[in-house]
Amino acid sequence: MTHDNEAIVRAAYHAADGDVLDLAGFIDSFTADGVFNNIVGQESYRGEHLGDLVVGMAKMVPDVHRELHRVTVLGDVVAVELSIQGTFLGPLETPAGIVQPTGAKIDVPTADFWYLRDGKVETFNCYVGISIMLAQMGVTPDFASAVAAPVTAR
Numbered sequence: 001m002t003h004d005n006e007a008i009v010r011a012a013y014h015a016a017d018g019d020v021l022d023l024a025g026f027i028d029s030f031t032a033d034g035v036f037n038n039i040v041g042q043e044s045y046r047g048e049h050l051g052d053l054v055v056g057m058a059k060m061v062p063d064v065h066r067e068l069h070r071v072t073v074l075g076d077v078v079a080v081e082l083s084i085q086g087t088f089l090g091p092l093e094t095p096a097g098i099v100q101p102t103g104a105k106i107d108v109p110t111a112d113f114w115y116l117r118d119g120k121v122e123t124f125n126c127y128v129g130i131s132i133m134l135a136q137m138g139v140t141p142d143f144a145s146a147v148a149a150p151v152t153a154r
Contacts, residue, residue, distance in 0.1 A: 003116070006073050008119060011025070012026055012029040018058050018062050019063070021054070021055075027051050030122075034123065034124075036053065036124045037125045040127065040128050059091075061084075061088060061090065064084065065085050068081075069082055069083065076115060079111070081111055082112065083110065084107075084110050087104070092137065106137060108132055110126065113127075
């Protein structure tokens with residue numbers, strides 16, 4: 001049996017958009033042992049937690065939309081060049097505290113790699129241009145603290 005892997009991936013993106021936010025549909029696109037890897041945050045999500053990052057993004061950017069620029073399908077692998085777009089209207093939780101929303105528009109370059117098996121997502125690796133996203137949100141790095149920190153503390 002053949003599957004339309006591109007359609008499966010496009011449906012998962014649609015389910016994760018802010019105006020849809022169909023968590024059950026997003027999670028259902030994965031195999032029972034499927035994994036969503038947030039490469040930038042070095043976090044992995046499985047099972048009932050597959051939608052955690054989708055919900056977190058929608059809280060921070062309620063009108064989140066993923067603009068797909070290029071979709072390349074090679075059998076059971078779907079590579080996507082996209083932009084994550086929306087408005088920073090919800091709080092951003094950080095280790096240092098909560099960054100309040102600024103209303104800034106974001107348009108973040110992203111690359112995603114979807115690995116499918118029998119019509120379901122087995123692994124989804126998401127690479128977000130986090131430094132660009134933070135800059136667009138008005139969150140700048142604290143270089144002074146990094147420069148002043150003793151080498152052993154790094």
